[in-house]
Structure formats: structure tokens, C-alpha cells
Amino acid sequence: MPLKKNIIKVVTWVSVAYLVTSFLLPNSQILFWITALFIVFNYSLSLTYLFRQGRISLGIIVLNVVQLVLFCRLHVLIHDLFGVGHYSYTPPLYWYDWVQLVAVHVLRALDLVDALSAYGILLQNLKHQSTLAGMTLFIMHIMVDIFILGAIFRLINHRRFVASQRVSTLVIKESFWERFIRRFEDTHFWFDEHFKEMNFFKLVRLLGLGLAVCLIIVVGISHRWSLMNGLLWPLDNILRTVDFGDAFQIFGWRLHSLEMGFWLATLAVFFRLIVGFYALGLANRFYLYLLGGRGKTLEELVSICTSPQSSEEEIRIAFNALLTFESKKVLPLLVNILANGQLYYRRLAAEALEKMGPAAVMATPHLVAALIDGDGDVRLAASDALEKIAPQWRQRSQKAAIPYIVKTLLESKERQASVFALKSMGSMAKKTVPYLGKVLVTSRSREVCLAAADVLGKLGPVAAQAIPHLMKVLADSHEEVRWVAEEALDKIDSRWWQNKAASRAVPHLVKALSDRESDVRRAAAEALGSMGPAAQPAIPYLVKALADNKNYVRKAATCALDNIDQQWWQNKRTSRVTPVLINALGDSHWITRLTAVEALEKMGPAAALAITPLTKALVDGNHSVRKAALVALAKIDPNWSQREVASRALPYIVKALTSSNAYVRWAAKDALNKIEH
Structure with missing residues (x-):
């Protein structure tokens, strides 16, 4: 590899070689200045790579570990060359005291021992006493701060990335509790309006800050702080927290005149912790602005683009940084944001795709789908992007875009605007109808069915092709879906039952008449009845439904038969269901038996096969059934009592003479008299 690519490794090895050599040479001012130059050069090189690459590589980490050893060597040279007055310590002084000095100040740079400092606890024997030694430590603190903050920001962005992976899908299966929570949130309570977008950590941070401020006020009042100390004490602790390089700790600066007892030190630690949380967030944003998104991985940039914690400026920078990657890698991520992101992100994704030009041709179907987005800015951005990427998209990309258009329609929160935009696209609206119809009859999700039916209704007459699909849904198990489907049919064609395509739904509705769910059976009967004469093939099946074990199904079937053909009993197909x-005459429910008898009566001579069973019904336990059976027999065959088929019921009637029910015995005697005569 060229020297430029290996410069970090070369400088690291040269620094290590110098360190080893410096311990073998006698101390001198030349050695001091060479060590200082090594530190400055290595520091400058590290910063250059950080701002060019935007990330902290393993090579830079190793180089900065070597830097710490160089700082340790520099402190030894200051002590030996410029006098022992630069440091204070308890003799004797060992080599590990220098290591301990550097290590403790590294921890101070990380703010990991601030709590101990607040309580006045010292961890090292060796302590600096001069400005020269203090400045050396200050420069080391700055170096550690810069490179450790980079690692912290990477952790923050990783948490954002995990949160951003929760994207919407076409069908979201919700548990009972998820539905309960969603509906509770929709009530728009004050708490919901202000806190539902706030994650747990933000809420804890806000509550912590409020608690800290209250405690400071209480302590200040109880200890009678002066107004100046009351203002300077929080400011002092804020500066100590955000103090870049820890100058306050190194040089012993203090803004207030209060004595730090145990409890005040505890409050200081808590307050600094809360301030630190806020400072990290601000520093991360500054880090992003400074580097312009360089050094972030694709996943990290996408997490910034889709995280609700990101500001608009951060999102803009992240989108611009995405464009520096190869189009093959970044294109799927931009498409994902365009399809699943929030409003502001979708527009920026479309604008980013426009900047990519023809290289983003694979995103054309998704951009076409964005043309019906509920937001006008997104539609405009998508239109501009299409003109830049594929000016001939109207001739080439319509079919490929339809599935994405359907997905957009079903998920849109501004469905009316989306449908209006789709209508303006001419033939595209008509092409989406079959896909919506297929989704309507194949999806098992109530929400998806409702959305599909709603979209078809909003499309109006353009969606006439979907009439059979909507009619099938009239027998859906969900009442709300049935209502929306019927409303959609009325919007598409006020006389939809007369539409030629309506007859194609009859087999599906007939099948629904035998569904396990009684509500579905009733809905199917009502749907067939609403079709009128077009549903004549369903007459035999509706006649069967007259014997249903649910009263409301029987009523629906009766009404349906009357609507289809007021002389339905004369229909040739009716005799098949005798x-x-x-x-049904043997059903345990008397109302079912009565309905069956009345149906046979209406059929007249076509129900001749029922003479024997109806003769048996003359001794039914229910008076209404007995009376109806006699009327039915007279309607089917006025001479029924003289027929051989009637005499077949004699054993059954004779047995009824011994019934414990007096009315049944009288009915049996009357029936015997009619048959004998």
C-alpha cells in the first residue's frame, strides 16, 4: 500500500521507537521539545483523520494510547528538568505514580471520577502544582475528550438505529392490549398530546432536571445562600460538566464561595449527571454538523433520517451524506424511507433520489406510488424526481408501480387526498382497481379490508370493475366491513345490483349461506336479496335457509326470496330443495318446523313429496305447526287425505292417540277421521 494509506501505522511505530529510545537517553531539554513535537504532530494527524473520515478507526485509537505514554514521559521530563516544584507528592516517588497521574486524569476527562472530586477524595499521590504541568494535563484532557466523545456518539447513534427499525408494514397484527392502547391514545388527552412522542429517556431526563432545580432552590433557601451564590453555584457545576479539557478541575477554579459539604457535593454530582445527559445530545449534534455526516455508516445515517429525536437540520445533513455512498447501497435505504418514513423524511428521500438522477431508476415504481401521497410536498418532490430519473415513466413504469400504489392507498392517513391524486393520473386509477379487489377478498385483516373498500368507494364509478369483489364482502364476518362495502357499492353505482358484473358474486354469496357464523349467513341472504332478480340462481339455497336454526337468518332468507321473485315457489329450481x-319438519325448534311448513305451502303441488311428513305434522306438539300443516296439505293437494302417501302416516298418528297432551290426542282423532273419509 502507498505510504499515505499507512501513515497512521508508520507514525505509531515511530512514536513507539522514540519512546523506547527516550528512556535509554539522558534527560535533556532537546528530549523535552522532541517529545512535545511528537505529541503535537500525532495530535494534529489524529484530528486530520477524524475530520476527513468522520470516524475513529482502530489505528487512531492505538496512536492515542501511545500519546498517553508520551504525555507520561513529558511529565517526567518536566519534573526532572524544570524542578520538583512543578508537582507535589509524598516521597518516595515511584514510576507508577506517573502512570497513575495520567490514568486518573484520563478518568477525569471521562468525568468518571467527578463524584470523588466533589467529595474531595484524591486517587493519586502525585499532583501538579504549576501552570506548565497544568497546561500539559489540559492538552491531554482535550485529546481524550475528543476521541472518547466519538465513541459515545457511536453508541447514541446505535440506539437511534435500533429505534428506527420499527417501520410500518401493510398489515399490522395487533393484540387486544395494543388495540386498547391505540384507542386510548386516540382520545387526545393532554398527557397524550405532550408526551406520547417522548421516549422513556427523554422523560426521565426532563423529570431529573426538574427535581435537581427544585432541590437547588430548597437547599439554597434553607442554607440562606446569597443571590450571587444561588446563581453561580449551578453555573459553576454546569461549566464543570461541559468544561472541555477540565480546566476548572486542573487549575482549581471556582465561581462561588460555598463550602462543599457531603450533601451539597451529592447534589452537585446529581446535577452534573443531569446536565451531562443534555450536554451529550448537544455535542452529538455539533459533531454531526462539524463532520457533515462523514464517518457515519449507512445504517447510522438512516437511523438519523428516521429517528423522531433528530432535528430537521440533522436529517438534512444525513440525507446529503447518504448521497456520498455508492448508489447500489444507498438506493434501497432511500426507497425504504420513501415508502415507510414520516412526512418530512419522505419528501427528503424523494429529493435525494432526484439528485441521484438516472442511477436511481430502480426507485421509479416507488416514486410513482409517492405521486398519490397524502401530502402535496411529497407528491411534488416525487414528480420532480421522476422527471429527472425517468422522463418516460408514464409509458414504462405504470404496471410495476401498481402494487406500491395500492400499499400507499391502504396506509395513507390522508386517503381522500391520495385518491384525488390517483384520479388525476387517468388510466392508472383504473389499473389499481383489480389489485384492490384482490386485496379485499383475500386479506384476513379487518383493517386492510376496511381500507380497500373505502378506497374503492372513493374512486367512484372508475371502480365498477370491483363490484363483484365488494359484493362478496357483503357477507364478511365483520359488520363494519359489510357497512363500508355497501357504502362503497352505492358510491360506485347507485343501481349496482343491476350491473352485469354483479352476477359473478352470486356463487360466493351462495357459499356463504352455509357458513358457520350465523351473522355471515344472514348477511349473505340480505346481499342476495338486495340484488333482486339477478340472484335467481340462489333461490334453492335461500329456500334451504328457510330451515336455518337462527330466526334472523330465516327472516333474511324469506325477505330475500320475496325480493328476488315474489312467485319464488313456482321456480323450477325450488323443487330440488323439498x-x-x-x-326441517323434524327440527326440535317449533319455529323452524313452522317456517318449513309455510315454505312447503307456498310451493303448492311442487311439494307433493311432503304429503306424508305434513300428515305427521298434523299431530305436532305445537298448535301453530298443526294448523299450518293442514293448510299446506290442502294447498299441495286438496284430496291429500285420499292419497296412499297420506295413509303411510297412520301408524304415527295412531301412536299420537296415547300422547299425554290432550290437544295432540284430539288432533290425532281429527286426522284419522279425515284420512278414513
Whole structure:
């Protein structure tokens, strides 16, 4: 590799070689200045790489560890060359005291021992006493601060990345509690309005700051602080927290005149901790602005683009940084943001794709789908991007874009605006109808079915092709879906039941008449009834439904038959279901038996097969059934009592003579008299 690519390694090895050599040579001022120059050069090189690459590599970390050893060597040279007055310590002085001095100040740079400093606890034997020694420590603190902050920012961005992975999908399965929470949030309580977008850490940080301020006020009043100390004590602690290079600790500066007892020190530690949380967030934003997004991975940049914690300026910088990557890598991420991101992010994603030009041609279907976004700015950005990326998209990309358009329609929160935009696209609206119809009848999600039916209704007459699909949904198990489907049908065609395509839904509705759910059976019967004469093929199945075990299903079937054909019993297909009605005469529910008898009565001579069962019904335990059976027999065959089929019921009637029910015995005697005569 060229020397430029290995410069960090070369400088690191040269620094190590110099360190080893310096311990073998006698101390001198030349050695002091060479050590200082090594530190300055290495520091400058590290900063240059940091701001060019925007990240802290392993090579830079190793070089800065060597830097700490160089600082340790520099302190030894200051002590030996410029006098022992630069440091204070308890003799004897060992080599590890110098190591301990550097190590403790590294921890101070990380603010890990600030709590001990607040309580006046010292961890090292060796302590600086001069400005020269203090400035050396100050420069070392700055170096450590810069490179440790980079690592902290990487952790923050990793947490953002994890949070940003929760993107929406076409169908979201919700548990009972998720639905409960969602509906509770929709009530728009004050707490919801102010805190539902605030994550746990933000809330804790805000509450912590409020608690710290209250404690400072209480302590200040109880200890009778002066107004100046009351203002300077918090300021002093804020500066100690954000103090870049820890000059306050190194040089012993203090703004207030208060004595730091145990409890005041504890309050200082707590207050600095809270301030530190806020300072980290501000520093991370400054770090992003300073580097312009350089050094961030694709995942980190996407997390910034989609995190609710990011400001608009951060998002803009991150989007611009995304464009520096290869289009093959960044294109899927921009498409994901365009399809699943929030409003502001979607517009920026479209603008970023526009900047990529023809290289983003794979995003054309998604941009076409964005043309029906609920927000006008997103639609405009998508339109501009399409003109830049694929000016001929209207001739080439419509079919490929339809699935994404359907997804956008179903997920849009501004569905009316989306449908209006789709209508303005001419033929594209008509092409989406079959896809919406397919989603409507194949999806098991209530929310998706509702959305699809709603979109079709909003499309109006353009969606006439979906009438059969909407009719199938009229027998859906969810009442709300049935209502929305019926409303959509009325919007598409006020006389939809007369539409030629309506007859295609009859087999599906007929099948629904035998569904396990009684609500579905009733809905299917009502849907068939609303079709009128077009549903004549369903007459036999509706006649079967007259024997349903649910009263409201039977009523729906009766109404449906009357709507389809007021003389339905004369229909040729009706006689096929006579056995079903005969079987219903033995049902345990008297109302079912009565309905079956009345249906057979309406069928007249076509129900001749039912004479024997109806003769048995003359001794039914229910008076209404007995009475209806006699009327039905007279309607089917006025001479029924003289037929051989009637005499087949004699054993059954004779047995009824021994019934414990007096009315049944009288009915049996009356029936015997009619048959004998």
C-alpha cells in the first residue's frame, strides 16, 4: 500500500521507537521539545483523520494510547528538568505514580471520577502544582475528550438505529392490549398530546432536571445562600460538566464561595449527571454538523433520517451524506424511507433520489406510488424526481408501480387526498382497481379490508370493475366491513345490483349461506336479496335457509326470496330443495318446523313429496305447526287425505292417540277421521 494509506501505522511505530529510545537517553531539554513535537504532530494527524473520515478507526485509537505514554514521559521530563516544584507528592516517588497521574486524569476527562472530586477524595499521590504541568494535563484532557466523545456518539447513534427499525408494514397484527392502547391514545388527552412522542429517556431526563432545580432552590433557601451564590453555584457545576479539557478541575477554579459539604457535593454530582445527559445530545449534534455526516455508516445515517429525536437540520445533513455512498447501497435505504418514513423524511428521500438522477431508476415504481401521497410536498418532490430519473415513466413504469400504489392507498392517513391524486393520473386509477379487489377478498385483516373498500368507494364509478369483489364482502364476518362495502357499492353505482358484473358474486354469496357464523349467513341472504332478480340462481339455497336454526337468518332468507321473485315457489329450481324442508319438519325448534311448513305451502303441488311428513305434522306438539300443516296439505293437494302417501302416516298418528297432551290426542282423532273419509 502507498505510504499515505499507512501513515497512521508508520507514525505509531515511530512514536513507539522514540519512546523506547527516550528512556535509554539522558534527560535533556532537546528530549523535552522532541517529545512535545511528537505529541503535537500525532495530535494534529489524529484530528486530520477524524475530520476527513468522520470516524475513529482502530489505528487512531492505538496512536492515542501511545500519546498517553508520551504525555507520561513529558511529565517526567518536566519534573526532572524544570524542578520538583512543578508537582507535589509524598516521597518516595515511584514510576507508577506517573502512570497513575495520567490514568486518573484520563478518568477525569471521562468525568468518571467527578463524584470523588466533589467529595474531595484524591486517587493519586502525585499532583501538579504549576501552570506548565497544568497546561500539559489540559492538552491531554482535550485529546481524550475528543476521541472518547466519538465513541459515545457511536453508541447514541446505535440506539437511534435500533429505534428506527420499527417501520410500518401493510398489515399490522395487533393484540387486544395494543388495540386498547391505540384507542386510548386516540382520545387526545393532554398527557397524550405532550408526551406520547417522548421516549422513556427523554422523560426521565426532563423529570431529573426538574427535581435537581427544585432541590437547588430548597437547599439554597434553607442554607440562606446569597443571590450571587444561588446563581453561580449551578453555573459553576454546569461549566464543570461541559468544561472541555477540565480546566476548572486542573487549575482549581471556582465561581462561588460555598463550602462543599457531603450533601451539597451529592447534589452537585446529581446535577452534573443531569446536565451531562443534555450536554451529550448537544455535542452529538455539533459533531454531526462539524463532520457533515462523514464517518457515519449507512445504517447510522438512516437511523438519523428516521429517528423522531433528530432535528430537521440533522436529517438534512444525513440525507446529503447518504448521497456520498455508492448508489447500489444507498438506493434501497432511500426507497425504504420513501415508502415507510414520516412526512418530512419522505419528501427528503424523494429529493435525494432526484439528485441521484438516472442511477436511481430502480426507485421509479416507488416514486410513482409517492405521486398519490397524502401530502402535496411529497407528491411534488416525487414528480420532480421522476422527471429527472425517468422522463418516460408514464409509458414504462405504470404496471410495476401498481402494487406500491395500492400499499400507499391502504396506509395513507390522508386517503381522500391520495385518491384525488390517483384520479388525476387517468388510466392508472383504473389499473389499481383489480389489485384492490384482490386485496379485499383475500386479506384476513379487518383493517386492510376496511381500507380497500373505502378506497374503492372513493374512486367512484372508475371502480365498477370491483363490484363483484365488494359484493362478496357483503357477507364478511365483520359488520363494519359489510357497512363500508355497501357504502362503497352505492358510491360506485347507485343501481349496482343491476350491473352485469354483479352476477359473478352470486356463487360466493351462495357459499356463504352455509357458513358457520350465523351473522355471515344472514348477511349473505340480505346481499342476495338486495340484488333482486339477478340472484335467481340462489333461490334453492335461500329456500334451504328457510330451515336455518337462527330466526334472523330465516327472516333474511324469506325477505330475500320475496325480493328476488315474489312467485319464488313456482321456480323450477325450488323443487330440488323439498327434501331439505321435509328434514326441517323434524327440527326440535317449533319455529323452524313452522317456517318449513309455510315454505312447503307456498310451493303448492311442487311439494307433493311432503304429503306424508305434513300428515305427521298434523299431530305436532305445537298448535301453530298443526294448523299450518293442514293448510299446506290442502294447498299441495286438496284430496291429500285420499292419497296412499297420506295413509303411510297412520301408524304415527295412531301412536299420537296415547300422547299425554290432550290437544295432540284430539288432533290425532281429527286426522284419522279425515284420512278414513
